[in-house]
Amino acid sequence: MNRRGRRYLLVKIVANEAVTKKAFSLSLVAAVEHLFGHIGLAEISPQVVSYDQECSTALVKCSRESVQKLRATLALITEIENSPAAAFVLRASGTIRGLRQGPSIKRFPPIQTC
Amino acid sequence: MTKFADLHLRPPIGNPIAQKEMAELTCCLGYSLVAVTFRPRNRDEEVNRAKNIFLDAGLDVVSRVDISGTSRNGLLKELRALRRDFEIVAMEYRSSEALRIAQRDRRVDIIYLDSASSSEVFPLSRASSFSAHLEINLSMLTERQGLPEHVQIGRIGREIAKAKQNRFRIVISSGAHTSMHLRAPRDVAAVGMLLGLGREEALRSISSIPVSLVNKNRVKLSSRYAGENVRIIGIRDE
Numbered sequence: 001m002n003r004r005g006r007r008y009l010l011v012k013i014v015a016n017e018a019v020t021k022k023a024f025s026l027s028l029v030a031a032v033e034h035l036f037g038h039i040g041l042a043e044i045s046p047q048v049v050s051y052d053q054e055c056s057t058a059l060v061k062c063s064r065e066s067v068q069k070l071r072a073t074l075a076l077i078t079e080i081e082n083s084p085a086a087a088f089v090l091r092a093s094g095t096i097r098g099l100r101q102g103p104s105i106k107r108f109p110p111i112q113t114c
Numbered sequence: 115m116t117k118f119a120d121l122h123l124r125p126p127i128g129n130p131i132a133q134k135e136m137a138e139l140t141c142c143l144g145y146s147l148v149a150v151t152f153r154p155r156n157r158d159e160e161v162n163r164a165k166n167i168f169l170d171a172g173l174d175v176v177s178r179v180d181i182s183g184t185s186r187n188g189l190l191k192e193l194r195a196l197r198r199d200f201e202i203v204a205m206e207y208r209s210s211e212a213l214r215i216a217q218r219d220r221r222v223d224i225i226y227l228d229s230a231s232s233s234e235v236f237p238l239s240r241a242s243s244f245s246a247h248l249e250i251n252l253s254m255l256t257e258r259q260g261l262p263e264h265v266q267i268g269r270i271g272r273e274i275a276k277a278k279q280n281r282f283r284i285v286i287s288s289g290a291h292t293s294m295h296l297r298a299p300r301d302v303a304a305v306g307m308l309l310g311l312g313r314e315e316a317l318r319s320i321s322s323i324p325v326s327l328v329n330k331n332r333v334k335l336s337s338r339y340a341g342e343n344v345r346i347i348g349i350r351d352e
Binding site for chain 1: 135138139142143252255256257263293294295296297298300301302304305307308313
């Protein structure tokens with residue numbers, strides 16, 4: 001049986017207040033649904049695999065064909081739980097191991113959100 | 115390696131801390147060329163200080179000025195005054211009369227529509243020269259001040275379709291006033307695809323098209339430029 005192709009994105013979240021995995025996950029699903037509707041949501045099937053609250057980074061997976069749609073959705077996120085926020089895709093890969101290789105995200109500069 | 119460019123950064127000119135933050139983030143996101151927007155009345159020292167902040171972050175910087183064409187005479191007057199001082203001259207669409215002139219005038223590099231403008235679409239006519247570029251600013255979608263998002267997406271999609279039909283080159287920029295409105299180049303390209311560009315077109319609109327525009331303008335502003343396809347290679351002493 002063929003496995004469904006997936007892509008994994010490493011996403012840095014910058015927000016006014018600390019964002020929880022649940023809050024980010026809900027915002028992501030709401031943003032995808034807002035832009036592409038229920039059918040788009042089913043097609044993209046975004047899922048937060050893991051979330052590092054200390055670094056504010058999330059590992060998000062989606063279907064391989066819909067990676068551009070997910071990138072566009074993340075680029076258009078401007079609020080999480082009614083406070084200003086932004087999501088930056090740091091890396092994309094076909095495997096979780098591939099994401100962990102590559103430059104460190106500690107270089108990401110601090111950002112003032114207001 | 116692809117060289118990515120963001121031709122529309124609008125950092126607060128009097129705030130070096132915010133400029134430094136934007137410069138570091140832009141570099142971290144993978145851009146190598148940025149255009150910093152100044153006002154015609156900005157002093158030389160302010161312009162140089164802002165440019166140095168971006169240069170120190172490891173970016174190639176060009177200066178840009180946004181002029182708002184409200185009438186034919188106003189536009190021509192501003193072009194005469196500013197063209198030699200800035201590497202990129204962009205015109206914000208305010209009136210059809212000024213737009214008609216801007217489309218034909220080689221001194222205007224970029225034409226863009228701001229989110230504060232009305233919901234109408236550009237009355238574009240066929241591009242008469244290779245200098246005609248239409249800019250789509252991501253800030254129209256991320257800095258929601260005017261129209262609802264679905265209206266903006268529809269309007270930008272129609273603009274892109276019309277620009278492609280009229281052989282305009284399309285540039286996608288962030289139009290960011292703060293770091294929060296910057297986005298990674300491939301994310302910007304993904305939004306471009308959402309708005310109706312093909313994958314290759316979207317990538318070109320943030321890489322080769324803006325880079326070639328800047329290179330061409332640098333040649334034009336150099337002391338060796340004498341005219342279209344004419345360059346001074348030396349002066350013989352008699």
